[in-house]
Amino acid sequence: MIRFESVQKRYPGGTVAVEDFSCTIPSHTATVLVGSSGSGKTTLLRMINRMVDPSAGRVLIDDQDVATTDKVALRRSIGYVMQASGLLPHRTVQDNVATVPMLTGTPKREARAAALDLLETVGLDRGLATRYPSQLSGGQQQRVGVARALASDPNILLMDEPFGAVDPIVRGELQTELLRLQSELGKTIVFVTHDIDEAFLIGDQVVILRPGGEVAQAGTAEEILAAPADDFVERFIGADRGRRALRLEERDGTRIVVDGTGRAAGVLQAAEGDPAVPDGPAKDRA
Numbered sequence: 001m002i003r004f005e006s007v008q009k010r011y012p013g014g015t016v017a018v019e020d021f022s023c024t025i026p027s028h029t030a031t032v033l034v035g036s037s038g039s040g041k042t043t044l045l046r047m048i049n050r051m052v053d054p055s056a057g058r059v060l061i062d063d064q065d066v067a068t069t070d071k072v073a074l075r076r077s078i079g080y081v082m083q084a085s086g087l088l089p090h091r092t093v094q095d096n097v098a099t100v101p102m103l104t105g106t107p108k109r110e111a112r113a114a115a116l117d118l119l120e121t122v123g124l125d126r127g128l129a130t131r132y133p134s135q136l137s138g139g140q141q142q143r144v145g146v147a148r149a150l151a152s153d154p155n156i157l158l159m160d161e162p163f164g165a166v167d168p169i170v171r172g173e174l175q176t177e178l179l180r181l182q183s184e185l186g187k188t189i190v191f192v193t194h195d196i197d198e199a200f201l202i203g204d205q206v207v208i209l210r211p212g213g214e215v216a217q218a219g220t221a222e223e224i225l226a227a228p229a230d231d232f233v234e235r236f237i238g239a240d241r242g243r244r245a246l247r248l249e250e251r252d253g254t255r256i257v258v259d260g261t262g263r264a265a266g267v268l269q270a271a272e273g274d275p276a277v278p279d280g281p282a283k284d285r286a
């Protein structure tokens with residue numbers, strides 16, 4: 001479990017990126033922080049692996065204050081996926097994935113063999129292993145980024161707008177793949193996006209942020225859609241595309257989110273005890 005306790009971040013220069021944020025992120029579930037650009041999402045995410053230190057308040061992982069942990073060890077023990085895949089351009093795909101395990105003492109042969117398996121885990125052909133990042137499509141690069149983040153078998157996976165730079169169809173594929181992966185791996189995922197559709201699709205818990213990292217509403221997609229906390233949330237979940245007013249519908253016993261045109265925008269998490277992701281994901285977003 002990850003807990004933010006009244007964290008604040010004031011950057012040198014005076015910008016208060018986060019005023020006073022508290023939130024509990026349960027283990028083995030996906031929590032999505034969603035908000036407009038500049039609302040403090042990246043700042044909050046990076047507090048978890050100490051790429052950013054809070055100016056006040058604490059972040060706890062399983063009741064341990066991260067400020068008391070070794071920075072480098074912490075960072076290596078937590079998977080981190082960025083929008084720009086952040087792959088090392090002069091290393092092959094396989095070596096990009098194997099880098100962190102090798103740094104932490106896994107023998108090279110073993111790390112490289114595990115890397116091949118991980119490529120398959122994220123839906124990539126092993127034949128891509130010897131390529132360099134520039135020889136991959138944007139979507140493939142992001143998959144390698146996910147494989148690399150999983151390489152140290154972290155309990156926690158941080159994802160900062162990981163699918164933001166790819167086209168909508170590839171984004172849909174990557175989202176579906178992440179849901180599948182998560183149903184198998186059950187990591188504690190903290191996922192940041194500005195896209196409310198993506199937030200509802202990925203998040204077991206969705207936290208909608210106002211500027212300054214202020215929580216406008218936190219809950220499941222269903223709770224937020226059923227009872228938006230205020231006008232801000234209502235605008236946020238219905239915004240961007242005017243025609244799109246999201247609502248809940250039940251089809252063949254599955255609760256789905258549909259937009260104003262009746263098109264499925266996402267599937268709601270199955271009830272407790274059911275598999276996290278229904279078979280044949282009805283996430284046709286094209």
Ligand code: ADP
Binds near residue numbers: 011016040
């Ligand atoms: P988001 O990820 O939601 O777009 P960020 O956490 O990146 O938001 O940024 C929140 C605010 O903090 C913005 O106003 C941004 O300009 C500012 N900020 C982010 N990083 C820095 C930094 N290193 N130095 C100064 N200001 C920063």
Ligand code: MG
Binds near residue numbers: 041042043160
């Ligand atoms: Mg950001």
